Amino acid sequence: MADFAAVVLAGGRARRLGGVDKVMLPVQGRTLLDRTLDAVPDADPVVVVGPQRPTTSAVRWTTEDPAGGGPLAAVEAGLRLVEGDDGVVAVLAADHPHLTAGTLDRLREVLSSDPRARGAVLAEPGDRAQWLVGVWRLAALRRAMPEAVENRPVRDLFAPLEPHHVPATTAEVSDVDTPADLSRARTRSP
Template identity: 75%
Template sequence: MADFAAVVLAGGRASRLGGVDKVMLPVGGRTLLDRTLAALSGADPVVVVGPRRPAAAGVRWTVEDPAGGGPLAAVDAGLRCLDADEGVVAILAADHPHLTRETVARLRDALRTDPEAGGAVLAEPGGRPQWLLGVWRVRPLRDAMPSEVRNRPVRALFEALDPVRVDATTAEVSDVDTPDDLDRAQAADS
């Protein structure tokens, strides 16, 4: 049994990319979703919140109800698929092409070193937290989840858990929201 679970947010409209299925875009010969799943090697279970797509075996799929409710609704839907109230869950957006197993391991290690923290979150250079790049203690996360999650910001939920901030490299927090972002990610990976 793994010592952590994972929830991957793989929905969204990708309006700045013309509405394409963003997480299925290739970077370095693998889709953004596959790259994220590779960074979560060892997690069990892995829940992907978004439309079902070709992906690694053993992934659980769910969508927020109703679909399109935003990241907090997606986090809530993913948590509902976890069996245990205890333990740690990595919560990652699937549009960060340069996350690695080492990134997730650093987050998990940071959380282990601070038993009072509700989570550990990557912070971009300059200190701004990337709320959808973190690991969290399941029970406090569930306890802090508001009853209304649709179209509400995730920041308030995660900020209330007083997470450890883990310095990220610029590459780790880079995401793909625009065609230029995709071009940069592909160039960095070639």
């Protein structure tokens, strides 16, 4: 049973980046995927949802069914490989180059400080939730998971859980969707 687990979404088509395998792009000497895995060193298990690729961390691999079913289907597929309901799980996109273990520690602290809270997510300026940088109680996610998950946004699952919003303190909230984002990530310090 997981006390702290992680589900990392590493699929997608990266259309705005010309269809490259985005999570394998290097940023400051590490792939985006490995940088994300570095942020959850104490998670067990770490489940990566997407095609298998080389990583520097031990992970369990899975894919959503059907493949390409979207981010909510990927979350559901990842949760199937996490046992139990009592722990917490980080749900992360693999394209946040400046995410750190400290970011996840802050989210976990906020969640643990409120026994009624079902989740804590990183918030961009203006208090906009970054749904794929969050920590959630497993039981809450399992109860709230809709039956139909294909091609649905993750906010359909996460927003009704009314998570705490934790303000980003650095570039930790930045993601890579475009060539300009990649360029900024390669030159910016966390």
